[in-house]
Amino acid sequence: MKTFQHFPRTPVCLAVPALTILLVVFGMPIVRLFLTSVNAPAFSVGNYQAFLGQPANVRVLFQTIEMSIVATALCVLFGYPTAYVIAASPKRLRTALLVFVVIPYLTSLLVRTYAWIVILGDRGLINNALLNFGLISNPLPLLYSRFAVYIGMVHIMLPMMILPLVSVMVGIDRSLVAAARSMGARPLVAFWRVFFPLTLPGLRSGTLLIFVLCLGFYITPAALGGLRDAMLSTFIAAQVASSFNLAQIAASSFVLLSVAAIVLSLFGLDLSGKQKGTERPRRTSPRWPSSFAALKRCFIQLATSHRANRWAAHLYQPGRNDSRWNFAGAIFVASVMFYLLAPSVVVIIMSFSSGAFLEFPPSGFSLQWYRSFFGDPSWTDAAWTSVQIGVAVALLSTFVGTLAAYGLNRTFARLRSSLTMMILMPITFPSIVVAIATYLGLLNVGLIGSKTGIVLAHSIGAIGYVVVIVSATLANFDRRLEQAAMSMRAGPLQTARRVTLPLIMPGIIGGTVFAFIHSFDEVVISSLVSGFSIRTLPLKMWENIRHAIDPTIAAVASMLVLLPVLWLFAIYMTWWRSRPERQRTLASVPT
Missing domain, CATH: 1.10.3720.10 (MetI-like)
Incomplete structure (x- = not known):
């Protein structure tokens, strides 16, 4: 009481x-x-059996998981290097780059999806450019394809990968990498053994967030994809619009929800503060045939002296910045920023078109669509x-x-x-x-x-x-x-x-x-x-x-x-x- x-x-x-x-x-x-x-x-699993008993439903389910995995992997592939370069940039440049990442993140999802429709369409920017240069005779079927869906999904989700990674990378003490370099480690080894493990919390959070959100994508696949690119959310929305059979809709919804729950329970719900898999398994050497084992020992002996000499030569030497890598990183980040910002710029320019339909570049400028x-x-x-x-x-x-x-x-x-x-x-x-x-x-x-x-x-x-x-x-x-x-x-x-x-x-x-x-x-x-x-x-x-x-x-x-x-x-x-x-x-x- x-x-x-x-x-x-x-x-x-x-x-x-x-x-x-x-x-x-x-x-x-x-x-x-x-x-x-x-x-x-009554408590039965008949609705789930009915869902899983139809091959078309199972195909849509696995297609949803596949598309979510691919989109998440592409976000990691492009987001991690971008976040690394942003975190390593001077403070003012880093702030500007983060603003360029946040602006598309705050932009309406419908606007970003619509931007790719006008870019990838038959009369879009890409097809018009290829036709004007004489590289193609007919417009390419870029829109309403799996390719278009991936472009739209990655464009929407990429800022959610970059921002958590940058927040983690900025807090990492770079002297740890410098210490590894001074002990003779090559740049790639120092990155892989020292820097990368420290970024795993941000990488894990961004990956889980993007994968779970991609599972529930509805607008982008429906607008950019074709009939063969339907995801389970689109399938559920079609059930709602057609029959509204609540039992079937509920079963389909919880099949989708169970996938997200399984992923979160395996990787995202550990509240103890310890990450799974942090303990390294003990390495066990494979059982080689005797001839291969002898050849392996020979190569190890030959390489030992070379590694020792190289390690002694680089010992206590500070890491040097490679201008080629810096230039490559700048080009990569500039390309990612162009990918994030260009669609919105294209829409703004096309909105001032004076023609009867949208075109890029506009044949003339007018405020007719604003009026x-x-x-x-x-x-x-x-x-x-x-x-x-x-x-x-x-x-x-x-x-x-x-x-x-x-x-x-x-x-x-x-x-x-x-x-x-x-x-x-x-x-x-x-x-x-x-x-x-x-x-x-x-x-x-x-x-x-x-x-x-x-x-x-x-x-x-x-x-x-x-x-x-x-x-x-x-x-x-x-x-x-x-x-x-x-x-x-x-x-x-x-x-x-x-x-x-x-x-x-x-x-x-x-x-x-x-x-x-x-x-x-x-x-x-x-x-x-x-x-x-x-x-x-x-x-x-x-x-x-x-x-x-x-x-x-x-x-x-x-x-x-x-x-x-x-x-x-x-x-x-x-x-x-x-x-x-x-x-x-x-x-x-x-x-």
Whole structure:
């Protein structure tokens, strides 16, 4: 009884509003969806047997896993060298390169997908260039192919690989590599034996995140791929649109979810702080035939003296920078930045075309498509609806998420980890599964087809972003400042208003921005819970991409490309203006 009496005073109670929204909108519906998949209360696996009994379903499942693995491997292949060069760059250059990576990351997913449609299409940039140079006589079938899907998926996911790796690489002491070089290790050996193992946490996090998100990809494969490139999310969306057999949809959803859960349980849910596989297995020599063993010993003896002389020659010699490798790294990073930024630039240029259709380069420049956007009520009403919903989601998720982050920051580690994982479920589960569960949750409370329902549906993901960002800010917060303020007879509310909030305000503003972006770019959940009565700007763009390809969408996309620049400027100005406030706060609190 005393435990329940003191519960309202415990910090974890601050997470109750966030957990309540999550439980009503997503938690209970996902449990209901699982029970439906097993035919509760009879409890059978007939729906799963029916799914796995059809070869077409199994082929789509394995195709989804294959495409996710390939996209993840390509992100590692291009992301790791890019992050390495960025981390090794001077501070100002590193900041500029990170901005170039963050801008496409914050750009709307629909805009980036649409950019590749206009680049890879029959009248796109690549085919027009090849036709003008006379290299081909007919347009190449680049669009609606597996090739186009991989280009789009890697373009969207690559920043998620680069950013975690850079954050880890910047914190590595480069003197460790220099010490290995001074002991005679070649550059590649020093990198492989010293630097690479230290980057494994960031590589592991980025790989897991990208693979799980690729499993739930829906927009990009549906827009860029053909019928043979369908992923399981597309298959589930087709089931929702055609029959809405809840048992079959639930089974398909949990088959997809089980793949993500298996991968996370094997590699991503180790909370002990120890990485699996850190202990090296004892090496065992293979059993060679006697003749090969003698030949092996001969080569070892011949090479021993050479290795000893080379090791002595390089011993205690500082590592030298190879200009060729530096030049190659600069070219590689420039190519990656071009790949990330060029599609948006192409869309901006094409939006000023004066022709009747989009072309690059434009035959003339005109503002006709911008006039078409502002003169068409269907576009402006959709944009205003998205702004209203985005602002409501940002306010709700910022308030609830900040309370949850503050309460979890003051909770013991085991409970904090469990509750944080629950809050992050909507942004780690495949989006189509979250959309179906959210639809069921809002259907129970009668909010389908309402702005309130869409706000709640978007907020379950936006709260996760706010919790992550504010928690990262609180991790560097010195709680002795609050204790000092309270020792001067400041109450809890006054301490929070005068000490805590000014110091964590940059994190709160960052969480607000990400919450708004998450809502403003949401398509999959909105398509289910809007009930055909509310049209947001992303839904309007998605319908246009799928059916009409109205050139007006180029003007919309070009305006959305500029939003990340405004977000970054707002975050920077908030951080810059908060510096004097933080200094005054720190100076006013006795140490």
